[in-house]
Amino acid sequence: MKADLKTDWTVRDICEGFMYDRALDKGLYGLNGKLTIQPEYQRNYIYDSNGKDVKVIESLLKGYPLGLIYFVKTGEDKYEVLDGQQRITSIGRFVKTTYPFSVPDIDGNPRYFDSLHEEEQEKILNTELTIYVCEGTAQEIDEWFKIINIAGVELNEQERLNASYYGPFTTLARKEYSNTNNANMEKWRTYIKGDPKRQEILHCALDWVSNHDIAGYMSEHRNDNNITDLKNHFDSVIDWINSLFDYTDKEVKGLPWGDYYRKYHNNAYDRVKLNNDVLKLMGDPYVHDKKNIFEYLLSGSNRTELLDVRYFDDNVKRTKYTQQTEQAKIKGISNCPYCAIGNDNNKAKIWKFEEMDADHVTAWSKGGSTDIDNCQMLCQTHNRAKGNK
């Protein structure tokens, strides 16, 4: 990684030939066409929604430093903004008045660039920016992104990866999965957590197709002129979910559907039964981990531990403990019914409440109810032994 410090590029230079296409939300250029301000890996422009664009202009007017800006050198006298896109876009929009915004004066009146005093305009235009121009491999740029802190929001993992593996594949993949106007976006976001503008839908699509090796996949496909493989795999997963489950409430969002698909998509399921079971388990107050219901059902409805079933509450356990212990003392046997029928030293042992656990006489997974009649207290050894069967 090579980084040259440049301090002689002014706002005037950077804004030369500034272009901003709001409709496409991309394609910003500066430095007389030599600088791509919004390359495909950068997030979309979000400064105008949180007032940071105004802060940038106020900083320039007051002579405050804007912080470091990073460019990556992509060719002979060609650059892309690695970090600083939001700041440069704010400046370009203000100065070139393509999509003008105003900054308030002391009295709160709006001031546009055109309405500033000439000295103020010159002050802004002559401000020299502090820019590092970097050259390096994809890995080096990724490392760089991990280290630098952005004045604003830190780049997330996928934004860094898009930066490191910029090229035709990333451009096409972003067009498909980072575009909020995509007609399928709402359907996808039922199952995938995150913001397409922050590259989180793309991140998930790549995670699924690569089986968690996103960097490896992006590296391999970097120069592809299509995203067929990515798209086919993604569509297969989504179609598979839709072919099985009707349920679309919040519990399905963010589940590792890519892993489920890999493990279970060759299995046959009874769709009607599957959906009845989902509703039954969603409504079961003893099923604590609702998100795991899908994997529980897909994996054959026997890994009860996935559901974190909370069987009996403390009152039920105490009542049962008292009943069992009173009976056991009368008979001179252990209050653990399994110990009582054994032949060792614990045959007549009275366990303390803390030393016992509640057990379903008829297992929950076999339809046993969770009321006191189906509850028995066992010593921990016997409860564990029974649970392992």
Ligand SMILES: [Zn+2]
């Ligand atoms: Zn026992």
